[in-house]
Amino acid sequence: MVQFRQENVEDVYEITEEIGSGQFAVVRKCIEKCSGKVFAAKFIKKKRARASRRGVTKEDIEREVDILTTVGHKNIISLHEVYESNNEVVLILEMVAGGELFDFLSDKEYLTEPEAVAFMIQILNGMDYLHERNIAHFDLKPENIMLLNKDAEPHNIKLIDFGLAQRITPGMEYKNMHGTPEFVAPEIIAFEPIGLPADCWSIGVITFILLSGCSPFLGDDKSETFENITRVDYEFDDEYFADTSDLARDFIQHLLVKDQRKRFTIKDCLNHAWIKGA
Numbered sequence: 001m002v003q004f005r006q007e008n009v010e011d012v013y014e015i016t017e018e019i020g021s022g023q024f025a026v027v028r029k030c031i032e033k034c035s036g037k038v039f040a041a042k043f044i045k046k047k048r049a050r051a052s053r054r055g056v057t058k059e060d061i062e063r064e065v066d067i068l069t070t071v072g073h074k075n076i077i078s079l080h081e082v083y084e085s086n087n088e089v090v091l092i093l094e095m096v097a098g099g100e101l102f103d104f105l106s107d108k109e110y111l112t113e114p115e116a117v118a119f120m121i122q123i124l125n126g127m128d129y130l131h132e133r134n135i136a137h138f139d140l141k142p143e144n145i146m147l148l149n150k151d152a153e154p155h156n157i158k159l160i161d162f163g164l165a166q167r168i169t170p171g172m173e174y175k176n177m178h179g180t181p182e183f184v185a186p187e188i189i190a191f192e193p194i195g196l197p198a199d200c201w202s203i204g205v206i207t208f209i210l211l212s213g214c215s216p217f218l219g220d221d222k223s224e225t226f227e228n229i230t231r232v233d234y235e236f237d238d239e240y241f242a243d244t245s246d247l248a249r250d251f252i253q254h255l256l257v258k259d260q261r262k263r264f265t266i267k268d269c270l271n272h273a274w275i276k277g278a
């Protein structure tokens with residue numbers, strides 16, 4: 001387990017502007033004083049009392065740190081060091097200055113198939129590395145796919161935010177109702193045991209969005225979205241998919257499969273003609 005440094009993070013880093021925030025975490029840009037290097041500092045509020053609904057348990061924080069310290073891949077964010085104070089833990093993470101794939105997408109509305117395939121290959125390589133180690137991300141969505149540099153070609157992407165990630169041990173049951181409604185697999189909604197296939201479902205949703213700019217199951221509210229997912233009720237609307245190849249549709253259709261045992265794995269994705277054809 002990596003050492004949680006007890007000194008004041010502000011003695012070592014100049015903390016500057018906020019670049020993101022979540023339920024119990026705030027992310028700020030920071031500069032390491034001794035090197036001038038730029039990092040992202042994720043400030044996680046610790047749960048104070050067992051009964052408290054606010055904050056993150058030490059166990060959950062240690063799980064995220066353990067996973068981040070044991071992974072090392074060019075498409076996965078790296079963890080530089082960890083600080084701890086009375087009421088928060090600070091993860092000093094690699095800075096990916098290009099921002100979210102989501103923002104890059106909204107500027108372009110949607111991608112050509114070669115552009116989408118180029119992104120998918122990097123996402124799949126990062127996910128293949130995690131799934132080979134039985135690590136599930138459990139929060140895959142465009143907001144957690146970051147670009148190292150928005151202007152570079154080809155784009156180098158990094159998967160971030162391992163706050164929901166879990167090591168999946170066969171036979172263990174995981175049931176969590178977190179994740180963002182649009183991207184969660186049917187088994188999560190049904191509160192059934194979940195594992196690596198839940199990430200593959202999310203990859204199907206992300207691919208659909210990359211190619212069309214539309215979200216396949218998004219309803220007017222959370223319950224309608226859940227209803228659409230449970231029924232696997234989506235379509236390739238001609239308005240957006242008229243020029244999309246059959247191979248691309250086939251790739252998505254093998255991921256948006258309700259039975260998680262029949263759903264494409266990451267290896268299946270990497271071997272699919274739409275990806276290999278690249």
Ligand SMILES: Cc1ccc2c(c1)c1c3c(c(C)cc1n2CCCN)C(=O)NC3=O
Nearest residue numbers: 019020027040093094095096097099143160
């Ligand atoms: C340039 C930029 C802009 C926003 C950023 C980040 C970087 C960022 C980063 C990280 C996280 C967990 C959240 C981040 N956010 C918050 C939004 C992420 N969906 C991170 O781990 N490295 C980042 O660069």
